[in-house]
Amino acid sequence: MNILVILFPLALGLGLVGLLAFFWCMRTGQFADLEGPGWRALQDDDLPRSPGRPAGTHGPQIDVP
Amino acid sequence: MSVKQDLSVFVRHRDGNVAGMELAVDGIRCAGCMQAIESGLAREADILSARVNLALKRVTVEWREGALRPETVIERLSGLGFKAYPFLPSAERDGASREEKRLLRCLGVAGFAAMNIMLLSVSVWSGNSSDISPVTRDFFHWLSALLALPTAAYAGRPFFESALRALRAGAVNMDVPITLGVVLALGMSVVETWNHAEHAYFDGAVMLLFFLLIGRYLDELMRRRTRDLAGNLAALKAETATRLSASGETVVVPIAAIARGDLVLVRPGERVSVDGMVESGASDIDQSLVTGETAPISIAPGASVYAGTINLSGALTVRVAAAGGGTLLDEIDRLMAQAVESRSRYVRLSDRAARLYAPLVHATALATLLGWIAFGLAWQQALIIAITVLIITCPCALGLAIPAVQVVAASALFRQKVMLKEGGALERLAEADTVVFDKTGTLTLPDPALVNAGSVAPEVLRKAGSLAAASRHPLARPIALAAGNLRPIEGVREHQGLGLSALCDGVEMRLGSVGFCDAEVAAAPVAAAFPTASLIAWRHGEASAVFAVDQELRPDAEACVQALVRLGLRVLILSGDRASAVAPVAAQLGISDYKAGLRPDEKLLELDRLAAQGCKVLMVGDGLNDAPALAKAHVSISPISATHLAQASADIVFLGDSLAPVASSLRTARQARKLMLENLWFAVLYNAIAVPVAIAGLATPLVAAAAMSGSSLIVTLNALRAARRSGAPR
Structure with a gap:
């Protein structure tokens, strides 16, 4: 049963890491907005704008879903 | 209209030459709006960052110091199709959010410790019924102690501090038995562990703290939601004043930037936004929102004007008031202080329960100790049994019984656009048996x-x-x-x-x-x-x-009065307006009991008289002259269009033109109170079963843990009914 002396502190340490992560989330304001980030993941702001439609072009601009 | 605006009070300056501003934005509804605002503002070269908070409907914008005037941000947002209003972070709100963060941290720590101790405890319990070696058990107990003691010292502080405050004031609240139970349980467990005993109660003590902190946090969360929305609404009202500088220049500034002694220009047709003395100009003033009187009064240099009144005919320059004695505002301030004092004597339901509960529990524990000693048990063992009685009766269910119902009922009300300032308001609202309405702006619409x-x-x-x-x-x-x-x-x-x-x-x-x-x-x-x-x-x-x-009656004023009468309440009107204006309204609504032409202090006297008759008064009002009465009444409701002071002193605020929230929140409050009482009775029932078990000395830590979580679960499930019933068709 001596293995417990290692295993339990290990388990506690892992729990403690979780607790510290929770504190870090609080301090950096991860809980300030619980709605927005979910939608933000769906935004395509990391893609370059489509080359066929340079800014300022007039005419029908239909977004393909 | 090219009016110079100055919004510099709203700008916050950060390190690294960065300026920022928080804005409440009208009309953010979906993720599309969020993206439109963020990408729209990101295109501007001067703006460093713009981030939308979708839950709060606010935008935080940052720019390099001096690169941009704050007004331009608002212009650009309106160019994107959104109306934005700058938002002033207040010290009070910051303090409240600090308190909320602290509770959340305590909750996190208690949760972490409770889970880990439970892990150790389950091993000990299962080991006890098979062949755990005493050395391993002691090791587990000491490990539990190592977790539980610092946790209790950290996460228990909200309870310890509140209990100390109550004891210092010579009172007992629910936190006193909680503190006593936790401290005794921990102390006894340490002694037991020292003596290599079979049972330790570290798990019970920490789990108790964890469950109770959930209740505390829910309570705080409810108040935060009200605060956030009220803050947005205050920003959306965007109260401004036109300041006259010494050189004769006029600048439109937010109210927050106006200081005492400033000169302010009030044009005809504008709402006066400050309290002060007229320096020059003559006009008629509509004071209906302040005094309830609907007929305009004439005003000349030297007269006082109050925020919330409407300047009808001529332009006025107003010197913003230094605290001059004898003004209406001072008078109202003084009356408010008195009124609030009388209100604070109200004892909340949970504290009333604690008053009955604490002596009973402590007497039972003492009787158990003496009984077992008389029965011939060694005093150490008798003491252990007495402490288990304290632990098992520890009001876990009681601690959750009331906040859980309050949170559920408050969310139900929130959906009907009714906001509670504090959870206790529900209890008081449920007790109301008399409704006192103000006329102007309350029974009637605020605009003619x-x-x-x-x-x-x-x-x-x-x-x-x-x-x-x-x-x-x-x-x-x-x-x-x-x-x-x-x-x-x-x-x-x-x-x-x-x-x-x-x-x-x-x-x-x-x-x-x-x-x-x-x-x-x-x-x-x-x-x-x-x-x-x-x-x-x-x-x-x-x-x-x-x-x-x-002034037209609110569209459903009649239906609301009838609904209140059906609920068994007596309805009265106390108005500051003249009798000839009040009488027809009272007649139309079928209210026979009305008084007109009352000054703020006369309204208070009238409320005192009602209180002396044993009436629990629900005051519904919106004017500055109602503020003391709102603070004095047993419970009070204000429409959101009310003057600042009236809003601040009311317990409950509602949005919209309809008066229906008055009756519906009363119904919800009564339902909530019924559920709270049910929960309290459940806690009594639980104790009726658990206490004999504990007195008999059969309450092992396993029994205590099962009883505690089981009862908390039942109480919480029962609380959920507060939302379901009030949402049902009426």
Whole structure:
């Protein structure tokens, strides 16, 4: 049963890491907005704008879903 | 209109030469709006970052110091199609969010410790029924102690501090038995572990703290939601004042930037946004929101004006008041202080339960100790049994019984756009048996409307409406609105204190006071038909007409009063307006009990008289003159259009033109109170079963843990019914 002396502190340490992560989330304001980030993941702001439609072009601009 | 604006008070300066501002934005509804704002602002070179908080409907914008004027941010947002209002972070809100963060941290720590100790405890319990070696058990117990003691010292502070405060004040609240239970359980467990005993109660103590912190946090969360929304609404109201600088320049600044002694310009038709003394100019002032009196009063240099009143006819310069004695505001301040003091004597349901509960539990524990000693048990063992009695009776269910119901009921109300300032308001609301209404702005709509539209020819209304559209005068607005907001005709001249005139088809057309339009003959029957209304006359050559503009009853005032009567409440009106204006309203609503022409202190006396008769008064009001009465009454409700002070002193605030929230929140409150009492009775029942088990010495830590979580679960599930029932059709 001596293995417990290692295993339990290990388990506690892992729990403690979780607790510290929770504190870090609080301090950096991860809980300030619980709605927005979910939608933000769906935004395509990391893609370059489509080359066929340079800014300022007039005419029908239909977004393909 | 090119008015210079100055919003620099809202800007926050950070390290690294960065300036930032928080804005409440009207009309953020979905993720699309969020993206439109963020990408729209990101295109601007000057703006470093813009981040939308979708839950709070706010935007935080940052830019390099000096690169941008804060007004430009608002312009750019309006260019994107969103109306934004700067947001002033207040110290009070910061303090409250710090308290909330602290509770959340305590909750996190207690949760972490409770889970880990439970892990150790389950091993010990299962080991106890098989073949755990005493050395391993001791090791597990010491490990539990290592977790539990620091956790209790950290996460238990909210309870320990509150218990100490109560004891210092010579009172008992629910936190006293909680503190005693936790401290004794931990102390006993350490001694037991030292003696290599089979049972330790570290798990029970920490789990108790964890469950109770959940209740505490829920309570705080409910209040935060109200605070956030109220903060947005305050920003959306965007109260500004026109400041006159020494050089004669006028700048529009937010109210927050106005200091005592500033000179402020108030144009005709504007709402006065400060309290102060008139320096120059003469005008008529509509004080209905402040005193309840609907007839305008004349004002001259040296007179006092109050925020919330409407300047009707002439431009005024107002010196923002230093605290001069004897003003209405001082008087109201003094009355408020008294009123709040009398309110604070109310004892909350949970504290009343604690008063009954604490002595009973402590007496039972003592009796157990003495009983077992008399029965011949060693005193150490008797003490252990007595402490288990304390632990098992520890009010876990009691601690959750009330906050859980409050949170569920408050969310149900929130969906109906009713906001609670504090959870205790629900209990007091449920007890109310008398409703006192203020008239002006509460039973009636805050803005006046044209009441005789039916008896005026449409052609006349159209002409008068196009003339009225040129003016910002509060009596002209309803006429312009009734005519359908037409385009103003050209060449309108405004005659100060008299009315408007313009040439129409070569003949002068006038709209204004009855004398200005020579319409005395036509005015007499209208005045007789609408005794409380303000009259506006119209003349075009030979033709003339008279419009009656009056405060209209809220659309469902009658239904609301009837609903309240059906709920078994007595309904009264206490108004600051004259009797001739109150009587018809009371008659229309079928209220026989009304008093008119009351000053703020007379309203308080009236409430005192009702309280002396044993009535629990629900006060519904919105004016500055109602503020002390709102603070004094057993419980109070205000519409969100109310003056600042009235809003601040009411327990409950509701949005919208309808009065229905008064009756519906009363129903929800009664339902919530019923559930709270059910929960308290459940806690009694639980104790009736658990205490004999503990007295018999059979309460092992396993029994305590099962009983504690089981009872908390049942109480929470019962609380969920508060939302379901109140959402049912009425």
